[in-house]
Amino acid sequence: MRLQPRQELLSVWKAISKWCGPVQSFNWADRGGSNSISDAELLLCLLLPPQKLPAIRFDRPDETKTDVCLALAAFGGPVEIPQRIVGLIGQYLTRYSDPKTQLPIFAGGNYLTTAPDDDTEPTPEQFELEVVDAFSTSIVFCTAVIRFLRSYRPQVQRKVHLEEIARVEEDTQRRLTAAMAGLQRSFTISIFEPDDLEHRVLRETVYPGSNFSGDLVARIRSSLRDVMAGLRELGIAGEQVEDLLQNREKLFECGWSWGVVQGSDEVKTASAVYGQPGYAESFPYLYFTVVAVDGIRDLFSQETRLMGLLNEDQQQLARVLNLQWDLAQRYWSTIATMGDQRWPVEELPWRTTDDQESDYYSLLVVSLVRHSLADRGAPDADLARVTRVLEDLADRGRIRRRPLSNDPALTLHQPGRWVNLVGADQISPGAPRIGWRLGELSSLLLGRSLALAAQVNDHRERARLLRLSDETWRHLERRRLRDGKGAGLWDDPANVYPTLPHRDRPSWYHTTRVVQCMGTAADLIQGEPPPGSMLSDMASELLIEAEDVFDEEQLRGSGEGGPALRDSLNRQSIGLRRARQMMPTRPGTAASILLEVLRDLDKLAAAREFEAGD
Numbered sequence: 001m002r003l004q005p006r007q008e009l010l011s012v013w014k015a016i017s018k019w020c021g022p023v024q025s026f027n028w029a030d031r032g033g034s035n036s037i038s039d040a041e042l043l044l045c046l047l048l049p050p051q052k053l054p055a056i057r058f059d060r061p062d063e064t065k066t067d068v069c070l071a072l073a074a075f076g077g078p079v080e081i082p083q084r085i086v087g088l089i090g091q092y093l094t095r096y097s098d099p100k101t102q103l104p105i106f107a108g109g110n111y112l113t114t115a116p117d118d119d120t121e122p123t124p125e126q127f128e129l130e131v132v133d134a135f136s137t138s139i140v141f142c143t144a145v146i147r148f149l150r151s152y153r154p155q156v157q158r159k160v161h162l163e164e165i166a167r168v169e170e171d172t173q174r175r176l177t178a179a180m181a182g183l184q185r186s187f188t189i190s191i192f193e194p195d196d197l198e199h200r201v202l203r204e205t206v207y208p209g210s211n212f213s214g215d216l217v218a219r220i221r222s223s224l225r226d227v228m229a230g231l232r233e234l235g236i237a238g239e240q241v242e243d244l245l246q247n248r249e250k251l252f253e254c255g256w257s258w259g260v261v262q263g264s265d266e267v268k269t270a271s272a273v274y275g276q277p278g279y280a281e282s283f284p285y286l287y288f289t290v291v292a293v294d295g296i297r298d299l300f301s302q303e304t305r306l307m308g309l310l311n312e313d314q315q316q317l318a319r320v321l322n323l324q325w326d327l328a329q330r331y332w333s334t335i336a337t338m339g340d341q342r343w344p345v346e347e348l349p350w351r352t353t354d355d356q357e358s359d360y361y362s363l364l365v366v367s368l369v370r371h372s373l374a375d376r377g378a379p380d381a382d383l384a385r386v387t388r389v390l391e392d393l394a395d396r397g398r399i400r401r402r403p404l405s406n407d408p409a410l411t412l413h414q415p416g417r418w419v420n421l422v423g424a425d426q427i428s429p430g431a432p433r434i435g436w437r438l439g440e441l442s443s444l445l446l447g448r449s450l451a452l453a454a455q456v457n458d459h460r461e462r463a464r465l466l467r468l469s470d471e472t473w474r475h476l477e478r479r480r481l482r483d484g485k486g487a488g489l490w491d492d493p494a495n496v497y498p499t500l501p502h503r504d505r506p507s508w509y510h511t512t513r514v515v516q517c518m519g520t521a522a523d524l525i526q527g528e529p530p531p532g533s534m535l536s537d538m539a540s541e542l543l544i545e546a547e548d549v550f551d552e553e554q555l556r557g558s559g560e561g562g563p564a565l566r567d568s569l570n571r572q573s574i575g576l577r578r579a580r581q582m583m584p585t586r587p588g589t590a591a592s593i594l595l596e597v598l599r600d601l602d603k604l605a606a607a608r609e610f611e612a613g614d
Contacts (some may be wrong), residue, residue, distance in 0.1 A: 002470040005522040006056060009049045010071040012515060015488030016045060017074035019506060023084040026091075031505035035109025036096045037134050040141040041512035043092060046072075046085060047144040051303075052519035058082055059152040082152050083161060086168055089145055093171040103272070104175040106134035106182060111509070112434045116418055125428045129279065131259045131421075131436070132288040135182040136295030142176035143298050145169075146309050173311060174271075180299075180317040181267040181274035183292055185260045187324045188282045189237050190353075191244050191252045198353035202251050205351055206338050217249055223334050227254070230327045234320075236265070237282075253353055255284030255328045256292040258421045258436065269313040281422040286352055287438055289328055290364045293371065296325045333372030336365045337382075345369055346389055348396065359396050359409075360417055360438050363445060366390065370452055380458040387456075387465055390449055394468060397441050399475045403497055412441045413493040414500045442479070443490075443513040446472040450520040454527055462529065469521075476514060481506060490514050528585040539587040542594040543579060549601045550576060568604065572597050 020027045020042075028034045028042060050057035058064050064078035075081045096105045108131040112122050149169050156162055192199035194217075203216060210216055221228070231241045231254065244250050257280040266275030298304065299318050310318060336345040344350075350361040366389055373382055394400045398409045411417070416439025425431045446469060453465035478495050481487050481504065489506035491514075550572055575597040582590040 001466060001521065001525065003473040003518065003521050005049075005518040005525065006053060009053065009056060009515065009518050010067055011488055012045060012511065012518075013049075013068075013071035015486070015506075016042070017072060018487075019485050019489065020074070022074050023076075023087065026088065030508045031503065032110040032507070035111060036105055036107050037109070037111055037131075037137050038508045039092055039096070040137050041508040043085075043089060044137075044141055044144060044512050045508070045515045047141075047148055048515060048519055051144060051147055053522045057151075058085075059148055060155055062155075082148075082155075086149070086152070086161075086165060090164065090168045090171070093168065093175060097171070097175075102174070104138070104178040106130040106138065106179065108134060108436075111436065112421070112424070113418070113437060114432050114434055115420070116415070118432055120432050122434045123428050123431045126424055126431055126434050129259060129421075129424055129427065129434075130182060130276070132183065132186050132256050132285075133291050133436070135179045135186065136291045138175055138179035139183070139295040140298050142172050142179065143301075143304055143309055145172045146176075147303065147307060150307060173314075177269060177271070177311075177313050177317065178274060180314060180321060181269070182260060183256070183296065184267055184317060184320050184324065185264040185274065185278065186256050186258075186280065186288075186292070187234075187236070187254070187328075188257045188261045188264075188280075188284055189231060189240065189252060189254045190283045191240050191250055192353070194249045197355060198253070199251050201351060201353045201355055202253070202335070205344050205347075205353075206335060208344075208347065214249065217251065220251060220338070221248065223338055224252075224331065227327050227331045227334070228252075230323060230330075234323055234327065253284050254331050255286070255289030257281060257283060258285050258288050258419075258424075262423060267317070269316065271313060279423045279427055283354075283422070284328075285419065286332075286350075286361055286364050287419060287436070289332065290367050293325055293329055293368065296321050297371075329368055329372055329375075332365060332368040336369050337372075343385065346385065348389070348392055358412075358417055359393055360412055360441055362389065363393055363441065363448065366393075367444070367448055370448060370455070374455050380456055380461055383452060383456050384458075384461055386452060387461060387468075390445060390452070390465075391468055394445055394472060397445070398497070399442055399445065400468075400471050403499075410493075410497050410500060412439070413497065414439065416440075440510060440513050442472060442476050443510065443517055446476060447513070447517045447520050450517060450524050454520075454524045459529070473517075476517075535587040535591065536583075539579070539583055539591040539594065542591055542598070543576075543583065546576060546579070546594045546597045546601070549598065549605075553601060553604060565604070568600060572600055 028039050030038055032038070050059065056065065056068050058068055058072065058078065058081045061078040061082065064081070069078055072081050075084045097103065098105060107128045109127050112126060112129065114120055114122060146169060149165050153162070153165050156165065192202065203210065206220055207216055228245055232245065244252055259280040260276060260278030261280050261282050262278050264278045266273055299310065300322065304310065337343045345362065345365050348362050349357045349359045350365050351357045352361055366386060370386060373386065396409060397412055398407060403410055416437040418435045418437055420433055420435045424434045449465050449469040449472060453462050453469065456462050456465065475496060479491050479493055481489055481492050482495065484504055486504070486506040489511050491507050491510035492503045494500040494502040553569060575593050579590040579593045582593070
């Protein structure tokens with residue numbers, strides 16, 4: 001693999017240390033300034049890598065490696081590094097909490113922009129709007145912080161540091177609970193009448209070229225019957241859901257809107273009530289659905305369960321989020337893979353039900369399909385179809401191919417696709433329309449390619465995905481900032497596409513997503529590669545022959561010979577045992593061990609024949 005996670009992650013840490021400076025005068029801002037999301041993304045660049053790659057952990061000062069200390073030298077020595085990161089986490093939690101109510105703040109800040117043809121700025125009230133991206137990022141951030149604190153705490157002796165750790169964990173738990181409540185209140189259902197545009201687009205997405213018919217709608221509803229039953233169990237929009245179940249001509253969509261939905265019910269826990277007014281329209285957004293699904297997945301990871309990260313309030317919220325997560329993922333993966341011939345997701349670009357098309361949307365849908373295929377253990381033939389879609393998207397996005405003159409595909413990289421956040425203009429009189437920029441096509445493609453490579457069992461498909469990952473990484477590597485204090489961070493697409501304007505300051509939004517790709521690459525490398533069928537067959541045949549020859553030597557009484565002969569046979573016995581252990585996962589390694597065993601056994605046979613004069 002071209003991407004070497006350890007070296008690259010240490011390089012990113014060095015670049016962050018150079019940009020942010022010493023802790024005493026720490027610079028949080030990226031090219032756009034600071035907000036609750038970007039500051040969390042910066043800290044995630046420091047917290048996530050050691051949890052994916054324990055060799056670079058810094059939460060145990062006695063075990064911190066020299067190259068890790070050098071990369072984080074701006075934070076001090078191995079004892080000071082974790083202390084000062086705890087301090088930065090505390091600063092973040094204080095900054096993004098309301099001083100009066102102590103409730104966490106999830107404002108989108110400068111990530112919210114007006115339309116491309118609008119020169120005005122969002123109003124101050126709009127900058128304070130809470131968005132699903134902030135909720136989801138906070139879930140990933142808070143679970144990472146709690147893991148870090150619980151691993152670091154046993155290494156601490158001084159009372160003042162232990163009290164700081166306890167205070168930071170308490171604030172982190174409060175933020176995690178609020179983020180989970182915010183996500184729960186942002187889930188929504190949209191129901192379509194037969195004459196609606198959304199109804200028609202959904203039908204045409206699933207069955208291209210088909211006209212409206214009751215049979216066609218019945219087939220779609222039949223495929224989604226488990227999801228519809230789950231919506232009733234969820235208990236939101238009760239009358240609408242009952243109407244959907246009774247009216248056989250209606251279709252629907254479910255997922256997450258951009259923020260807390262208008263009119264959403266308040267969420268009560270033992271410690272707080274979350275009932276802030278919502279402004280988001282009751283309509284799922286594909287981007288925010290994918291963001292929410294990825295964040296919620298962290299709540300159900302094996303590490304979260306084993307470490308008992310969730311308290312009682314959070315476990316109660318997690319049960320509802322788990323149902324929402326399951327319904328959204330099943331809905332989108334079912335729609336995207338419906339039909340007997342080509343899947344809808346294979347028809348590029350994906351068209352959303354508000355009649356907007358983009359290759360970026362196709363990549364988002366692939367994310368949901370990949371998760372679903374992994375959860376149900378889909379065959380490699382299905383995974384190969386997803387691989388082809390990723391390759392097509394890499395070509396269409398000009399990641400593997402050179403761009404055309406005035407190529408519209410370049411707008412996917414910079415400035416990105418602008419998505420209108422409907423309802424955000426209702427927060428104050430005269431407020432403009434505001435939206436969200438979607439611009440991380442390359443890092444999203446790399447992450448999905450690496451994750452899919454870890455799923456496949458066919459070594460040819462794995463090699464194909466690794467080749468795509470290498471090509472995408474080569475593209476992303478060139479997009480690093482080359483000069484100035486931010487050198488080594490992301491993102492400057494003009495390094496690849498000279499017609500785009502240059503960027504000379506880093507973006508935590510882009511850098512964090514590349515760092516997450518490095519973590520996915522580390523998972524892939526540390527996992528077991530799928531054994532090739534030809535190698536497995538060859539290793540099995542070698543094992544049969546090696547055991548047969550070894551048993552013949554034992555029958556001849558070679559084990560009763562001199563010390564040198566006994567030592568030789570003992571080595572062969574160990575080699576055979578090791579080869580048997582390696583056979584299921586590393587047949588190539590097993591074959592090399594068995595060839596050595598056979599070579600040594602043949603030397604014994606040759607020596608015996610020489611002594612006999614044959």
